[in-house]
Amino acid sequence: MLKYAVKRLLGLVPTLLVVAVLVFLFVHLLPGDPARLAAGPEADPETVELVRRDLGLDRPMAEQFVGYFSRAVRGDFGRSIRTKRPVMDEIAERFMPTFWLTVWSMAWSVIFGLAVGVLSAVFRHRSPDRAGMALAVSGISIPSFALGMLLVEVFSVELGWLPTIGAGSWKHYVLPSITLGAGVAAVLARFTRASFADILHEDYIRTARAKGLGEAAVVLKHGLRNALVPIVTMMGLQFGFLLGGSIVVEKVFNWPGMGRLLVDAVEMHDYPVIQAEVLLFSLEFILINLAVDVLYGVLNPLIRYE
Amino acid sequence: MSDALEPPALTDAARRASTVRTPWGEFWRRFRRQRVALLAGGFVVALAAVAVLAPAIVPYDPENFFDYDQLNARPSAAHWFGVDALGRDIFSRILVGARLSLAAGFSSVTVGALLGSLLGLVAGYFGGPWDRLIMRICDVLFAFPGILLAIGVVAVLGPGMANVIVAVAVFSVPTFARLVRGNTLALTQLTYVEAARSIGARDWTIILRHVLPGTVSVVLVYFTLRIGTSIITAASLSFLGMGAQPPTPEWGAMLSEARSELAVAPHVAAFPGLAVFLTVLAFNLLGDGIRDALDPKAGRM
Numbered sequence: 001m002l003k004y005a006v007k008r009l010l011g012l013v014p015t016l017l018v019v020a021v022l023v024f025l026f027v028h029l030l031p032g033d034p035a036r037l038a039a040g041p042e043a044d045p046e047t048v049e050l051v052r053r054d055l056g057l058d059r060p061m062a063e064q065f066v067g068y069f070s071r072a073v074r075g076d077f078g079r080s081i082r083t084k085r086p087v088m089d090e091i092a093e094r095f096m097p098t099f100w101l102t103v104w105s106m107a108w109s110v111i112f113g114l115a116v117g118v119l120s121a122v123f124r125h126r127s128p129d130r131a132g133m134a135l136a137v138s139g140i141s142i143p144s145f146a147l148g149m150l151l152v153e154v155f156s157v158e159l160g161w162l163p164t165i166g167a168g169s170w171k172h173y174v175l176p177s178i179t180l181g182a183g184v185a186a187v188l189a190r191f192t193r194a195s196f197a198d199i200l201h202e203d204y205i206r207t208a209r210a211k212g213l214g215e216a217a218v219v220l221k222h223g224l225r226n227a228l229v230p231i232v233t234m235m236g237l238q239f240g241f242l243l244g245g246s247i248v249v250e251k252v253f254n255w256p257g258m259g260r261l262l263v264d265a266v267e268m269h270d271y272p273v274i275q276a277e278v279l280l281f282s283l284e285f286i287l288i289n290l291a292v293d294v295l296y297g298v299l300n301p302l303i304r305y306e
Numbered sequence: 307m308s309d310a311l312e313p314p315a316l317t318d319a320a321r322r323a324s325t326v327r328t329p330w331g332e333f334w335r336r337f338r339r340q341r342v343a344l345l346a347g348g349f350v351v352a353l354a355a356v357a358v359l360a361p362a363i364v365p366y367d368p369e370n371f372f373d374y375d376q377l378n379a380r381p382s383a384a385h386w387f388g389v390d391a392l393g394r395d396i397f398s399r400i401l402v403g404a405r406l407s408l409a410a411g412f413s414s415v416t417v418g419a420l421l422g423s424l425l426g427l428v429a430g431y432f433g434g435p436w437d438r439l440i441m442r443i444c445d446v447l448f449a450f451p452g453i454l455l456a457i458g459v460v461a462v463l464g465p466g467m468a469n470v471i472v473a474v475a476v477f478s479v480p481t482f483a484r485l486v487r488g489n490t491l492a493l494t495q496l497t498y499v500e501a502a503r504s505i506g507a508r509d510w511t512i513i514l515r516h517v518l519p520g521t522v523s524v525v526l527v528y529f530t531l532r533i534g535t536s537i538i539t540a541a542s543l544s545f546l547g548m549g550a551q552p553p554t555p556e557w558g559a560m561l562s563e564a565r566s567e568l569a570v571a572p573h574v575a576a577f578p579g580l581a582v583f584l585t586v587l588a589f590n591l592l593g594d595g596i597r598d599a600l601d602p603k604a605g606r607m
Contacts, residue, residue: 018446029462137594141587143538145545145561146579149568157569244451248542252565262454263546266461274461282449 005294012286019286023279024068026271028061040081077276082268087276091258098250098257101180102242104173109181109188110235114224116185117192122219124197132189139186144245148179148252164253180249184238191234196227229299236292240285336599343595349588357405366395368402368555378571387577390560391567392553396574399555400581406467406556407585411537414471418478419529423521425483430490431513441487444480452477453539460548467540467556470549474536485528489521523600530593534586541582557582 035052036043043051052058055078056067071077077087120132155175156164162171199205200223208222209215247259254260258277265273337343356363365386366373372393373379379389387396429440447455456473463469493499494517502512541558543549550556552563557578564575 014442015445015449018442019449022446026458026462137590138583138587141534141590142583143541143545143558143579143586145542145558146575146582149561149565149575149579153568153572153575157572240451244453247453247457248546251546262457266457267547274458278450278454278458281451281454285451286449 004297005290008290008293012290016283016286019282020069020072020279021065023275023282024065026275026278072276072279077279078272080265080270080273082265082270082273087272090261090273091276091280094256094258094261097255098246098259101173101176101249101255101257102239102246104177105181105184105242106235106239108177109185109238112181113185113188114192114231116189118196118219118224120189120193121196121200124193129193133193136186136189139182140190142182144179144183144248145252147182148175148249151175151179152252176249176253176255179252180242180245183245184242187238187241188231188234192227192231195230196223199223199227202226229296232295232299233292236289236295239288239292243281243285333599337595340595340598342591343598346588346591346595349584350592353404353585353588354408356401357408360401360405364395364398364401366398368394368398369553371395371398378567378574380573388571388573390564390574391571394553396560396577399560400557400577403555403557403560403578403581404585406550406554407537407541407582410467410471410474410540411533411589414474414536414540415478415529415532417471417475418532419482419525421475422479422482423486423518423525425479426486426488427490427513427517427521429483430487431494431509431517437487440483444483447477447480450477453542456539456543457546457548460543465548465551467544467550467554470540470543473543474539477539478532478536481532482525482528485524486521489524490517493517493520527593527597527600530589530596534589534593537582537586537589 035048035055035057039048039051056064059067075088077091079085080087080090083090116132116136120129123129152164152175155162162174163169164175200219204226205218205222208218213222246255246257247262249255250257250259251263258280261273262277262281264270265277373385373389373395374393376382376385376389377393378391379385381388385395385397387400390396390399425440425444429437450458455477456470459473459476460469463472499512499516502516507515540549541556541561544556544558545562547562550559552559560578561575561582564571564578567574
């Protein structure tokens with residue numbers, strides 16, 4: 001098992017390297033001079049030159065890359081152009097709100113998505129299935145910013161039950177996590193229904209029924225456990241969707257997280273922050289995919305011994 | 307003998323058997339039976355017509371007409387969808403917005419599908435180093451969550467609708483490349499491709515005439531479903547202020563503008579939200595229908 005995980009981890013190194021090179025080149029791809037951007041619009045030529053030397057932009061590209069890379073590994077991404085604080089400090093205080101938002105969204109959407117998917121498969125082509133799938137296709141089609149504004153309008157403005165912005169108490173998490181999780185729940189419901197409908201035709205399900213097991217035991221114990229392998233893969237893929245989705249949802253709810261930091265950074269041309277955020281988001285995405293692969297190996301012993 | 311084959315001598319049954327069942331005929335026969343997908347298809351066609359005719363049929367100028375007496379007014383006979391905070395007619399803005407959203411969705415997915423299919427064909431057919439290189443590029447593109455990639459592109463190229471289209475196209479490429487590569491790998495193993503090769507057909511002739519047609523159906527399904535996703539992404543980028551800029555009547559940008567007035571005038575946000583939702587829903591239902599008609603056994607993903 002450990003060997004498999006290590007092998008997969010090593011396989012990621014080339015992808016990670018290319019991502020790192022792309023993120024490094026990002027600053028050099030930008031229109032205009034990075035030193036001038038860092039120095040600010042009012043800086044005179046001497047200041048720009050000073051900044052250039054300060055940032056190491058006058059040295060050869062290869063040397064710059066090695067320097068950038070070794071600093072990045074140590075968690076040093078330079079200073080934010082906007083606040084002048086270290087980028088890592090900026091991101092550190094934004095990390096936890098985004099992390100919990102993603103976790104809560106994933107948690108409820110997995111439970112809800114699986115339940116709707118299983119019910120739809122069991123009652124295939126009957127009204128619970130039709131209702132569940134109508135809900136699912138709507139969940140895929142509604143943009144998260146529109147859903148978020150609708151929820152704010154109904155539950156905060158009209159009913160006054162829940163706060164609109166901020167991340168203080170558990171109440172603050174309700175609306176953003178529903179908004180963020182809706183798309184994932186819908187995808188999982190559709191996917192669960194499809195893989196579950198196939199499994200209900202398998203011989204071992206017929207055997208389980210034949211030996212007199214109750215329908216609930218057949219569905220939950222014999223069906224769900226076998227359906228779980230492809231569903232876990234799908235969950236992992238959807239985590240990436242959550243990471244991307246959090247950027248939009250955080251803007252709607254003014255969430256003090258990494259997504260809004262990124263949007264603000266793009267608006268303010270705060271390149272060190274953009275660089276670090278893109279790198280961290282991608283790293284997180286790659287690591288989650290790795291975790292899913294390993295989990296997949298745990299659930300399905302056939303893969304391990306390849 | 308020739309008398310027996312004269313057309314008048316054919317019975318009805320014989321004539322029906324003699325009509326060839328083409329793949330497209332089969333597809334249409336199965337597609338027609340799905341009422342929801344047909345309805346969605348009708349909606350898409352109507353929306354496309356509205357998008358084309360928008361400048362001619364809008365009741366008011368979407369950007370420069372200001373009704374100062376009716377700021378934030380609810381829907382009425384004069385303004386079907388009401389008036390926004392600046393006094394502009396929301397109905398006119400929605401119609402013109404359809405033009406922007408459909409154009410963005412359609413053009414970005416077309417570029418993504420063309421590039422991706424080409425890469426997928428090359429990777430799947432030639433294999434070896436080509437395959438490894440192209441799949442590695444796809445892995446890297448997949449290493450960024452879609453919208454993050456788009457934000458990166460916008461950060462480099464600057465905000466604006468054209469850049470959003472480029473950004474969305476870029477992140478459609480790997481999906482199509484993987485899809486077409488998988489199909490190509492399977493198709494190149496088939497006997498008729500071997501036969502074509504054995505009579506000396508050139509690689510690109512085989513790719514274009516014998517492999518490409520076999521991938522069209524999957525590409526078509528993903529194309530339709532992808533348009534929905536791309537419209538959402540483009541609208542999201544505009545909502546974040548990275549796409550179409552106010553006063554352009556793009557649906558995402560309209561919702562962003564309506565945010566500050568949500569408590570006073572919820573209808574200003576409701577209509578653009580509904581417009582994106584219904585449009586994307588129609589494309590998703592249409593895509594589901596096309597997939598079920600092409601392959602009834604395929605699972606719902």
